[in-house]
Amino acid sequence: MAHRMILNQTAWFGRGAVANIPAELIGKGYTKALVVTDPTLARNGVARRVTDHLDAAGFAYTVFDDVSANPTIENVQAGVAAFVAAGADCLVGIGGGSPQDACKAIGIIAANPEFADVRSLEGEAATKFPSVPMLAVATTAGTASEVTINYVLTDTAQQRKFVCVDPHDIPVVAIIDPDLMDGMPHSLRVATGMDALTHAIEGYTTLAAWELTDVLHLKAIEIIAAALPAAARGDASAVEKMALGQYMAGMGFSNVGLGLVHAMAHPLGAFYGTPHGIANGVLLPHVMAFNGGYTGSKLRDIAKAMGVKNTDDLPLVQARQAAVDAVAALGHSLGVPSRLRDIQVVEADLPALAAAAYADICRGGNPRPVSESDILTLFRAIF
Incomplete structure (x- = not known):
């Protein structure tokens, strides 16, 4: 029996790992990121600990922080629109499972627009193209969204969550920096x-x-x-x-x-x-x-x-x-x-x-x- 293993191309571990983000993005030839996070991380300064490094390196980015605790279809669709409007060529997801899951869906739809309804991503969707390149920055010690091919979205109209499984959504780079996790309540x-x-x-x-x-x-x-x-x-x-x-x-x-x-x-x-x-x-x-x-x-x-x-x-x-x-x-x-x-x-x-x-x-x-x-x-x- 054959077994498949899909993992990040690169993962950085340890305190201070976020300092490697600009070099990873620039070294891969990207020029502008849509930073996907949630209102709490945008407000409490955790997201800024990442974007400060982008600022210091002169790397262009736009922040999208309209992600709810259980990311919705509407959050994803708004994120896709923000990605297009920003003229970005990569994604930086900052957060626990919710921002990371929303970021994955944004990246998949941006590369596979026929799934723009979002619901059609449920299960093992037959996407044709890899996600827009994503760098995932974990801020919680639990979801492991930065290394998985899964993401979970909420359909509020039908009062249900649905799981999406897609090898095309694996983040290219994962950053696991405990400095970003110390402030968790x-x-x-x-x-x-x-x-x-x-x-x-x-x-x-x-x-x-x-x-x-x-x-x-x-x-x-x-x-x-x-x-x-x-x-x-x-x-x-x-x-x-x-x-x-x-x-x-x-x-x-x-x-x-x-x-x-x-x-x-x-x-x-x-x-x-x-x-x-x-x-x-x-x-x-x-x-x-x-x-x-x-x-x-x-x-x-x-x-x-x-x-x-x-x-x-x-x-x-x-x-x-x-x-x-x-x-x-x-x-x-x-x-x-x-x-x-x-x-x-x-x-x-x-x-x-x-x-x-x-x-x-x-x-x-x-x-x-x-x-x-x-x-x-x-x-x-x-x-």
């Missing part, structure tokens, strides 16, 4: 950290997982589990470790897919605006337990990576439960709720949430086959 550190952990765990157990991605995911679980509590408290060295761990998880799951946690989390964001990482954190231990018997010995490996002692001595059923308990305990220690009712989910919406989760592309990677009624039963159990 506690809630964002927790949410993005739980997102990263979910990426690593689902990537390890998804149906398409294989030896190379297994190595990446297991090490990512180990790094994230050890670093997240301190990173949530603002420890600078732990933030740096989270930056690496989340990128490693992205290297893996981007190429093998995810599973039911993400399929169930996406409609929570579309219906209620639930932060994606928090939705994942609520769902993750429950879905792990649901999938347990279909994951072989992988939950034992996860328990070990989470720091559980003597996992090799435990019967497999107990080892699986130890992994579930370790993830639940980590979430509890960070203040992540354990029930859907605690994040304002409405019980009457559960059937619609289950239908949306069943239709989500991530569901296909789940190790345990599921029907829509299975998902509804699981939603009710977690409620």
